[in-house]
Amino acid sequence: MIQEKTYNGERGLEAMIIPILALIGLVLSAYTVKVKYSLNTPGYKPYCDLSKNVSCSKAFSSKYGTVLRLHNGFAGIAFYLLVLVAWYFDQHTAVLTLAVLGVLASLVLAYLSYVKMKNFCVVCTAVYVVNMLLLLVL
Numbered sequence: 001m002i003q004e005k006t007y008n009g010e011r012g013l014e015a016m017i018i019p020i021l022a023l024i025g026l027v028l029s030a031y032t033v034k035v036k037y038s039l040n041t042p043g044y045k046p047y048c049d050l051s052k053n054v055s056c057s058k059a060f061s062s063k064y065g066t067v068l069r070l071h072n073g074f075a076g077i078a079f080y081l082l083v084l085v086a087w088y089f090d091q092h093t094a095v096l097t098l099a100v101l102g103v104l105a106s107l108v109l110a111y112l113s114y115v116k117m118k119n120f121c122v123v124c125t126a127v128y129v130v131n132m133l134l135l136l137v138l
Contacts, residue, residue: 015087019054022083025130026126028123029076035123036060036071048122059121064112072109076127081136096138102131 011131035046039057047057059065065072077132079102113119 006054014084014137018087018134019084021130021134022080022087025083025134026077026080028127028130029073029080031089032056032060032076032123032127036065037074050122053118054120054122056121056123057112058119059113059124060116062117064117072118082121092138095134099131099135099138103135106131 001049017087035048039061040042046057049058060071060073067075079098083095083102085097086098109124110128113121113124
């Protein structure tokens with residue numbers, strides 16, 4: 001029988017990096033939700049809007065910023081909470097599966113942002129990096 005790799009049983013560097021990355025992703029996802037729903041506030045300008053083509057609000061407000069009429073930030077929050085729960089319960093296969101799905105989603109969203117919209121979203125890129133690092137540390 002193949003023994004599944006554990007996180008909580010052996011508190012190595014990998015076991016500490018996964019929850020840290022998930023928490024960073026959670027904070028970034030929550031920030032995207034805050035920005036999205038603050039855009040209607042008069043005078044509000046998010047810190048991540050640096051120019052016309054370096055704009056998080058442009059990404060968050062686009063048609064690609066939602067899935068099934070739900071802002072992508074909510075999907076990110078759910079995703080990183082699942083990663084934390086899977087990590088906590090030593091479910092290495094689940095964390096690996098989520099990490100692969102996260103990278104695939106990041107590749108699609110990066111293509112849509114950089115190529116289709118010709119926009120660089122700093123916060124989105126940070127999320128993509130978190131997702132790639134999650135997969136790399138596994």
